[in-house]
Amino acid sequence: MTAKCPPQPKRVGIGARPPANPHAEAWIRQRDAGALNKGDRYTARLTLDITPAMRARIKVSAFKQGLTVADLLRGLLEREFPEHRNEDTP
Template sequence: MTARDRNSGFAARPRDAESWIRSPDPSSSASIAADLYTARLTVDITPALRGRIKIAAFQRGITVADMLRDLLAREYPDTDGDRP
């Protein structure tokens, strides 16, 4: 058996949680027209609602992600105290 390097970085705990949360994902290559920092949000919805959302986005000629980002931004506008 060979010894494993415990400091390989895989699944390593961050030393400073705040800077780890706010840092962009280095493996992400998706170009998103959003702020410098992004976060993934998972929401459980019914298959029927998912279908309606996808149809609405297709009819508008935009992606589901862009449509939902716009919807959330309208519902929860940025205030001066929310910026990092």
Template sequence: MTRRPAPVLAARPRDDAQRWVDGDGKGRTAPKAEAYSARLTIDVTPALRGRIKVAAFRQGVTVADLLRAMLEERFGAGPS
């Protein structure tokens, strides 16, 4: 069995958090994520997850769309 090399992870810069979030311009961000979106994973209780799903269903939207709208309302459009 051939071992795959370990993935190379970029170190988080200590001086510029925004550069770390956006990537450093050297191709270290995933092309798909750069062009479309970024994935965010959070842990919630099963009860909260259920309430979020019910709220999304009642509004006729997906959970992802509901949460995106909530985050956009709270944090607004950042610098492009």
């Protein structure tokens, strides 16, 4: 008496890899090349208490400018308090 082998599952071939989206690939490479750890640029945290209405205005402004709230506020603070400021200027 011969034992029958269990049926083997069908092999399904895997198709070719779909073509990559060049815009997405470039975006990913750009992000990786410019990636810095937060500690490389910003080492202090600042906490402010603001009204919900002010927070909403800041978020809307940042969105309209295509910025994050953090980047918007960093730019605002940098303009108001530049690193090299003439001491005679009020």
